[in-house]
Amino acid sequence: MLTTFLKAVIAVAVIASPVLAKTSGGLNIYWGQFGDQTDRLASYCDVTGVTSVTLSFVNKSPRYGNGYPGINFAGHCGAHCGDEEFYVYPANGGNTALIMNCDTIKQDIRYCQSKGKRIILSVGGHCKSAPCGYDVLEEDEAEAFAKQLHSIFGPYDPGFDGPRPFDIDENGRVAVDGLDFDIEFKYDNQAPYIRMVDVLRTLNPSYYISVAPQCPTGDGYFQLKELVYGARFDAFFVQFYNNPGCQASDNITSLYETWSTVLSETRYNGEAELFVGVLSDPLAGGSGYVDYAALRYMVCQLRDKRRFGGLSVWDATRGSSNSDIDGNNFNDYAARALEFDCDSVAAPTPTFTSRLTSAAAVTSSVELVTSTMFATILHTTTSCGPEHCETQVFAETMPLYTAVCPGKNGIFFHLPSRASDALGAGEAAQATPAVTPVISDLAVDKQNAPPIQTSTSDAGAKRVDIISVMTVSMMVAGLLL
Template sequence: MHFLSLSATALLAFLASAATAAFDAASKNNVITYWGQGANQDRLLTTCQNLSYDIIVVGFVNVFPDQGAGGWPGTNFGNACWGDVYRNNGVNTSLLQTCPNIGPDVIECQNLGKKIFLSIGGGQPTDYWIKSNAYGKKFADFLWAAFGPVSATKSSIPRPWGDAGVDGFDFDIENLMDPAPQNDYQTSGYVAMINQLKNNLFPTDKTKAYYISGAPQCPIPDSHLSVALAKAWFDFFFIQFYNTEQCSARVATQKKNGNGQNDISYKKWTAQASKNPNVKMSIGLPASKDASIATSYYLTPAEAQTLATQFYANKRFGGIMVWEATEAQNNAPCNVDYSTWMKKVLEARAAGTKLDTNLRTCAGVKKRSLPHYHSHGAPHHHHR
């Protein structure tokens, strides 16, 4: 194995600190992953037991109540749920009812210091949308009652994960419809929905922090979330620097001229006006060659180190997001999973050190060949 150029004592200290450190929303060293769409994925708790992760985003709420049967939203968490759904007004909805391990795992993950977000949207299907601000507020109310703290419970709304409540909500909006149901369907309702969560539903007593994140594509402006960034509060942006050729992270590893490397639009993103001036923006990377639509978009740990070094000093830099947990687990250069490498990359940059130079010769990847569930790693036709 090749690890950081650290003594055994220092390595143990690193692992211990990763296990016990409290979550810091302002950190530049956070590692984020998505869980819920991995092929033959393990339980959520297994992902949480990986010391490298700070935030795990569970996806997806991929049917919106405006279009969902029975007037409720629908969910898809891959193999983590049975096929049964809740009924409303005598109609089968798309809201999954039996996901036996997710609720207990969320609670245990939080006991381990992890933050668990619920993601809304995703890359498939793409026919979801919010008709108006009023619908956006109602959507927020439903999600808060169904997946927020137990204190938010309403008798008319089910609790799919029981007593488990998330730490935040993520907006991975990638809808695309032809014909368009209305001119502003890609942006409609999100500002009102986020403001309802942030301003009216999240507790103000500060006993527990709740967060809002977004996962835009890398082109600027993002056709879905750029307006919301300026008008609604986001704590984090997990920018997908993959699936889109002109701004994939790969271009940052290619010398353009003698003046250095392309900025993959990251500097442009961090210069965007935002309601939260301190929003943290993480660079999203595919966790393996199979996690994006082109194998060339994948960065080795050494290349990711170069990228992190390039942007780490930016005041809005917030870490690295990897798509997704199962791909990261199965991709293990030098027998170290990809997400752990990303944590090592960030910690090394924070300490002003470099990864072991032997890493650059580490080409072996232990990877199982598995089928794929749909995910926001799937093709996005509007960006092809």
């Protein structure tokens, strides 16, 4: 099925049989905030070139999780959204926000690690204003939070008798390889998060600890400045998207050098790896998406620079559905970009505005199935033979947002009005004005919808007409976790 892949992928002949070189960086992919039980973590660990998978998210600190960290993996836990089983806090008999029946995830973590993939657990996610669900306001609670993360998700300690949701059984203990900090709010005091990193490193020096800051570093817009300068990280998954003027579709070489300079100025991170964070699909964020030709060109410009660690992709599930006519998806092409032999074949001039072959329009009503908002997407394809052309229209139903499962008692939460409002590393920094209309009735957000575009593929005799996504917003029953 033809979904959304860029014309550059189809049109550039060299892509069909690329010249490959030694891999020039790692590939990290975020997973967990889109999809359901059929979207298995294990499938992404079968992608050649993927070096790490970051699970998103630990979205609640003990302060907001009844004494324990809370996790949210969209529709990946339980039979479906709403079937989650939460750990009961013995001290008060109340539910925590720690989901205990993520059965496929814990099985797949072990599988991924057997394939040599690093599994990182991300703390944070979307937060437009305080209080955030993952607030850590004091250093003593930061220390307690870090110790809980280590005991619950780290290497098994026989002396700990609390919950371990990723363990398969008593003989199948499962531990993550590291922690990621995707803190998306500009806290005035970031010392508690610095303390968390320090404690985690003391508890397990082998932890791989990363951070996912927004791109802007200017005064007033550098969200995580204190954390970046005050804690020691192994990797920076910098979000070069959702910030016009500071994203992969802009002057990425200059932006990379700016971040490289920042790391050189820090006390601990001069040798940390610097990853370029990119969107896997136009639907994965608000702006800054680049096609394969641009991605390959970008890697060729950065591969020999100091600190270059590779690419970090938000989000794996979106990337898997963003595929070309041969079934190759964005995740495959991201790995291929890192293997491209820039010396043997000149990198093409990128066309940063090219989308993947279709960013199709939302043309019919949106419905809520459990906690997932679905849209019916109409694709129009025109196939031309020697004498005539034939146009075919077909529909596809796809989830636009699955980051939150509703509470069984039916409280309120809002679905995003645009892709950049989704939970997680797709959130725009404060440097970019946020668009957050909340309306009671379903309506098309015409003011903020991308302009309608058309593009043509030159592969064979097939043309794909492209219409950009119109954005929608609505209020539905549930709970914003």
